[in-house]
Amino acid sequence: VQLPSPSPGFFSLRVAKPGPLRPPLVAALEKHGHRVAADAGSAVLARNKVTQPLARDRLEALADDLGASHVVLYQVSASGGDARLRLVAFDRRSGMAHEVTGTAPGARGLVGWNTTTLPLLGAIVLALLLVAGYFILRGRSGIVVEITLDPDGSEEAICVEVSASPQRPAIDDPPRWRKETRKAGHEVKGKSARLVGPRTTFRVPPGTWYAHVYGVYVRDHADRVVPPIHTRKIDVARGKTAVAQVDLGMPVAEVQIAIHDTRRGGIAVWLDNDLADKVYTDADGRATLYATVGPHTLVIDPGDMRFEKPLPIAAAQIKKLNVNLVRERRLAEVSDGLTLGPAEHAPAIEPNAQPLPTAATQAMPSDSIPAGAATISDEEPEVGARVLGRYRIDAELGRGAMGVVFKAWDENLERTVAVKILARSVREIPQAMTLFLSEAKALAQLNHPNIVAVHDQATDERDTYIIMEFVDGTTVDRLLQERGGKLPLRTALGVIDQLCSGLAYAHGKKVVHRDIKPANIFVSRDKVVKLGDFGIARVLREIEIRQTDVRGTPLYMAPEQINGTNINHRADLYALGCTLFELVSGRPPFLDGNVMAHHLFTEAQPLSAFEPSVPPALDELVAACLVKDSAERIATATDIQARIRAIGAALPR
Known part of the structure; x- marks a missing residue:
């Protein structure tokens, strides 16, 4: 037994x-x-x-x-x-x-x-090794903040906070804050320190950090707040200690700005191109900026225009500046000091993202932007803010007639998206708004690798939002600028080939793009071509009816679009032919004179007249796309794709 x-x-x-x-x-x-x-x-x-x-x-x-x-x-x-x-x-x-x-x-x-215990013990040992390896690889990185006090100051209450965010700690009531901080006494805790001395050390992992030196001290019998210029952006290498030096006594001028306008509160004000230091006026139209000695440019953006003014700083003193925006608007027609309409920033470039910069997904290019159309609301979301409760704004990608596009992080689905906030000009025109929402619903049904996806459309008490796929890449328009105006023939054919796939799918769903051109074609980092801005031309038409000052020329517009009659999917094929013409030759078919009249009545010169090396078959294909009568034009995007592939296969290797 x-x-x-x-x-x-x-x-x-x-x-x-x-x-x-x-x-x-x-x-x-x-x-x-x-x-x-x-x-x-x-x-x-x-x-x-x-x-x-x-x-x-x-x-x-x-x-x-x-x-x-x-x-x-x-x-x-x-x-x-x-x-x-x-x-x-x-x-x-x-x-x-x-x-x-x-x-x-x-x-x-x-x-x-013991087969029950061994796996558990192995897992414990492995976890300990991983933890030890993490700390070994991370190294003992750190930041040393060295502070030189203002020799004319006293009763200092200086603090330091090391953070991954550029947002500085706020001080609402400087006199009370200074007294309470001094009463609380010295403390160093984690990545923050209160009542610091000349040198404070913080242990941090490698990466990019912001050392915020903030606080209040007395100078000339008044409480002086440490200005934002004493925030240091620091890149900390593994195993290294970075030093941030801050001199509170350096010559810094305090610029007190008073703005007079019909709406005084919430007007954006900043210096030079440093949007990180952007501030907004209070209800009385007042804001304070800090500037070092030297030349600067003051930028004021109330929403419908952008005012730029040279601002030389000769000494570290208080400088008061009054700006009457009502008067400046009246002078705008004869003054070069104003930039009317939205600021046309280039799309944001991702760090370490060569060779393709980040495309401003669905942002309207400047050749169709009505003046002032990029105003979205009284207060634009700042970097780090959340919209619709789930999208964290990371960067502004671009502005256009339809609104402003931001790169954002979807905290629910943990993915990067593009958030477009519609312009006020769209929201204030009922016909345009209704048309846009119907287009958005149709586009949300499109699911194709060569079409920029629309994920969602939402509205809150202030704005209307479109949530789209984020294209990490560039536009064909920017590729043309970077490569001398045209692309190698095989590359151009590859772009049009992928476009035809997306267009054939959209046309099969009875969706017409209406605005195909290089600026609306995106190329991702993995060389996938995507078509964006479906249906935008119809909405812009409603805006143009009420805003006559429209810049740019319709370089890719089909004759039936100019006439406004019998518009179907073949209008896209005409624009596709114009785009192919430009990719290969470096220019669209019509560039000089009355471009609209040329599209209606003038036969385009052969592509080979500008690029003699192209094969005759490509000349014939472009001519088939540019036929004036849409009924006689090439029939489908699939037909174009088949001929593109045949031409590509015949090219010498």
Whole structure:
């Protein structure tokens, strides 16, 4: 009868395996003339209440139950890699029991590895190694902030906060804040320090950090707030200590701005191109900026225009400036000091993202921007702000007639998206708004790798939003600018090939783009071509009815679009032909004079007139796309794609 082996400890690496002991025991007993019955199971032991320590009456009951004259009980336990054996022989007739114990060193088969504990212990060891490796690889990086106090200051309450965000800690009531901070006393905790000395050290992982030196001190009998220019952006290398030096006594001028306008609060004000230091006026139209000695440019953006004014700073003193925007608007027609309409920033470039910069997904290009159309609301979202409760704004990508496009992080689905906030000019025109929302619903049904996807459309109490796929790449328009105005023939054919795939899919869904041109074609980093801005031309038409000052020329517009009659998918094929013409030759078919009239009445010159090296088949394809009568024009994007591929296959390798 096998007695249960003692239970091993939780962290025991070895366990007993008694099975291999039975055959030699049976052989030894049979050798001495005993007839051995089969092993009794654990149920027999339980039925006869045989427990440790062994009792005579229980052994007798066990023998009677089994009908045996003798009972041999054996037990195996693990002792490291050795087996500890226990044998008990009970004679039912005499009622005597004999017990022997011993150890079998290195007994093979009687002791094995504990397969329950080993994986757990392995996981624990691996986790410890990973943690240790993380700290070893991270190194002991740090930031040392060295502060020189203003020699004319006193009663300083200076603090430091090291953060991954460029946003500085706010100080609402400087006199009260200074008194409460000084009363709280010195403290260094994590990545912040209160009432710091000349040198403070912080331990941080490698990466980009902002060391914010902020606080209040008394100078000339007045409380002076430490200006934002004393924030330092620091790149910390692994295992290195970076030093940020801040001189509170450096010559810094305080620029007090008072703006007079029909709406005074919430007007954006900043210096030079440093949008990180952008501030907004209070309800009285007042804002304060800080500037070092030297030339600067003051920028004021109330929403419908952008005012730029030279601002030389000659000394570290308080400089007061009054700006009357009502008067400046009246002078705008004869003054070069105003930039009417939105600021046309180039799309943001991702760090370390060569060779393709980030495309401003769905941002309207400047050749169709009505003046002032990029105003979205009284207060634009800033970097770090959240819209619709889930999209964190990371950067502005671009502005156009339809609104402003931001790069954002979807905190629910954990992905990067493009968030377009519609311009006020769209929201204030009911026909344009209705048309746009219907277009957005249709576009949301399009799901194709060569079309910029529309994920969602939403509205809150202030703005209307379109959530789109974020294209990490560039536009074909920018590729043309970077590469001398045209693309290699094989590259141009590849772009049009992928465009045809997206257009064929959209046309199959009864969706017409209406505004195909290089600025609306995106190329991702993995060389996928995507078509954006579907249906935008129809909305812009509603805006143009009310805003006559529209810049740019319709370089890619089909004749039926100019006439406004019988517009179908073949208008896109005409624009596709114009785009192909420009990609190969470096210019659209019509560039000089009355371009609209040329599209209506003038036959385009052959592509080979500008690029003699093109094959005749490509000349014929472009001509088929540029037929004036849409009914006689090439029929489908699939037809264009087939001919493009045939031309590409015939090109010399």
